[in-house]
Amino acid sequence: MTMMAAIMAAGVSAQVYVGGGVGVATASTDNDDTTVFKFVPEVGYTFNDQWAAGIAFGWEGAKDAPKTFSVNPYVRMNLVKAGPVTAFIDGSVGFSHTYNSGFDTDEFNVGIKPGVAVSLGDNFSFVTHIGFIGYDHEKDNNSKAKIDTWGLDLDGRNITFGLYYSF
Numbered sequence: 429m430t431m432m433a434a435i436m437a438a439g440v441s442a443q444v445y446v447g448g449g450v451g452v453a454t455a456s457t458d459n460d461d462t463t464v465f466k467f468v469p470e471v472g473y474t475f476n477d478q479w480a481a482g483i484a485f486g487w488e489g490a491k492d493a494p495k496t497f498s499v500n501p502y503v504r505m506n507l508v509k510a511g512p513v514t515a516f517i518d519g520s521v522g523f524s525h526t527y528n529s530g531f532d533t534d535e536f537n538v539g540i541k542p543g544v545a546v547s548l549g550d551n552f553s554f555v556t557h558i559g560f561i562g563y564d565h566e567k568d569n570n571s572k573a574k575i576d577t578w579g580l581d582l583d584g585r586n587i588t589f590g591l592y593y594s595f
Contacts, residue, residue, distance in 0.1 A: 443475070444474075445472050445482070445553075446595075447555070448469040449466075449468045449590035464488065465489065465490065466488040467487050468484050468498075468590070470482055472504070480506075481501075481503050482501070483502070486524070494527065496524050496527075497525050498522060498525075502519060502541070505517055516544070516545060518542075519539075520539065521536075522535075532568070533567060534566070535564065537565070539562015543557040555591070556588065559580065560580075561579075561581075564578075
């Protein structure tokens with residue numbers, strides 16, 4: 429209740445935004461098709477023309493397949509604004525947990541996610557993130573195996589699209 433009151437009070441000054449993204453993908457094998465769903469709601473607060481902070485929560489999964497829950501707080505710095513288009517970077521710290529009978533991993537990452545926002549009017553924006561630059565640590569909780577990765581990741585799984593509504 430306190431969080432909702434704070435969001436509503438901050439909304440009077442047109443600085444709170446909500447949004448996120450959804451995704452659907454199908455993976456096919458020789459004898460089976462699996463449809464994966466992804467849902468990532470997000471809430472944030474714009475401090476001024478250059479700075480914002482927010483948090484995204486995610487869930488991804490399919491029937492009879494591993495499921496993932498994630499939490500990703502971030503600080504956003506707007507770099508360049510040209511008309512309705514703003515280029516930004518998100519400094520983020522993320523945690524995710526993947527689970528399914530016998531499959532249990534935790535992942536921690538810290539880094540930068542570049543992106544672009546396009547204003548679609550007074551209250552709506554289209555937002556895309558393109559890649560990840562930073563550190564990623566993954567641990568298999570069953571075998572205790574660990575993988576540490578540093579670098580730049582620009583593959584198709586790190587391109588996201590979403591819609592934001594500002595109060």
